[in-house]
Amino acid sequence: MNRFLIPAALSAAAFAAPAAVLAQSASPSVSIEATTDLRERGLSWSDGKAAMSLDATLPLSQSVTVDVSAATLRDSARHGGADLGLDVTPEIALLSSGGWTLSAGAAGHVFVGGAGLSYGEATSRLSYALGPAQLALGASFAPSQKAIGGSNLYLEANAAMSLPGTAFTLYGGGGYSSGSTRDGLQAAERVRRLRPDGSYWDYYLGVERQMDRLALGLRYTGTSVSDDTAPGRYLDRDTGSRISAYLRFTP
Template sequence: MRFPGGPRGRAIVFPAHSQAQSAAASVSLEATSDLRARGLSWSGGRAAMAVDASLPLSSDVSIDLGAASLRDSARHGDADIGLTLSPELTLYSGGGWTLSAAATGHVFVGASGLSYGELGTRLSRTIGPARLDLGASFAPSQKAIGGSDLYLEANAAVGIPGTALTVYGGGGYSTGSTRNSALAAMRVQRLRPDGSYWDHYLGVEQQMDRLALGLRYTGTSIGDDLAPGRYRDRHTGSRIAAYLRFTP
């Protein structure tokens, strides 16, 4: 699933894999001990499965599709499955620089009225085995998320020469507005459980032919004393998650 921002979002395409991914359609299946985006668990702190696919339509246009088990996460109204659809347009590519824009729709199966959309742009720079991404995503005011949401992020990845290891990390800042209603005050906690906050992550991944095994640490500036609510849980703090990804 193409999650907004952070390690499972559009942020990182590891340098060793970027050329192959952009040249042809691809699909991957991932199992993880905790599905997280922007430092927040999307699977209630439990193990989850996700499948992602990317379909290039031309040299400048591609469509990303994703699905993930959400384990009845309170964050998304006890949804069973999350789906994403994200067309992306490359605005510029040359000299190691890439500028792109995308629109992403998030659909939550089993939860009524909680699907939402956002727009994003990303500037990427590749230098040898290293890649740096700067991005911004904006979800206009919507009932499903109780208002608007803006996410600013910076991410980096570097392949260790002579090995199949990639080290990656980054962080971001979430902020936005809240609609003036009791329902909005609850739903805004889906993406911002305790108001504006920072998140960060650091991970390492080992590539083994068609398999990739990784460990990822995530953390946020959200306090440990956050009480659970209708659309939020306690899975917002520091966590180390393991994952295994298979790419046919």
């Protein structure tokens, strides 16, 4: 769920951190993260509260990996009071040459305790690495589903740079969410899970310090979602600007 961009050497977690790791490890990896607010596409997924997440990456071949993630959601209204969120994300590298990597995959989002609210997305990503700098463009499309009240398209751009001679990395990016809405009152309520007041922009900027197996980070996130958005069954007020801190451990 965490999809912020951090270089592979920093082993970003898959729940409220970077949009994706651009280079995949040749061996399985796991990381545990504690954050003051679990955010996805600028929206809180933990009801604005502290959360824990775990991410494991399993390379099946040089081009195929499977990422499995779990995070505490703190009875988030956005996901029907779910206690736990699970992600399963297989991905295949279609092309890798000259620093460029093109990949495609799928993401299944399962919400334990949120009946009927799980959904899936198709994903694609084009990334480029040059020295300490990494860039990525991505698209995620969720076909029309009852769980999210319609379809959802997310377009994103991300960048990260390790500062030479230091243990610090700067990263940032943004995205745009849009989509369709099904007919009916329930659909009108559920579509606000991912788009609280219609199509919107999100953006983030972060800094991370690596300390052997620990990483400490600070991240600012914001959105174009109006502060005057009307409340709803699947909506909370944690959609605006927020500075959050996180600590990640990689065994």
